[in-house]
Amino acid sequence: MNTKLIMISSSIILFGLGVVLTFTPDLRIGYLELSSSETSLLLLQIIGALYFAFAMLNWMSKANLIGGIYNRPIIMANSSHFMIAGLSLIKGLFSELNLPSILWFLTIFYILYSLIFGILLFKHPIKDN
Secondary structure (H helix, E strand, C coil): CCHHHHHHHHHHHHHHHHHHHHHCHHHHHHHCCCCCCHHHHHHHHHHHHHHHHHHHHHHHCCCCCCECCECHHHHHHHHHHHHHHHHHHHHHHHHCCCCCHHHHHHHHHHHHHHHHHHHHHHCCCCCCC
């Protein structure tokens, strides 16, 4: 499994989400059909900062050997983030089917990366020659 490609792709997507939520939460809150309040805008900015931090973590570790016991904290952080958020999104989507379509795409993204990082957690890395 090409871990460099996985780390780069996840960091690019998380970076995009982080920048958008950090700097334009007022524009995105309407798209998510949430009520606009100072608290909700602040929470979206905090979520954006967390996405940005994960993007930086993944980007800076893209060249390292990842898998099995190598860089296990990075895999655990990504795996738990994607799994918990993915399961929360699934629960939310199945309890309320009329949520915005962007959440369906976000759910697919989260479940896909949850599975990928779950595989990396137990797979021993093999360096390409």
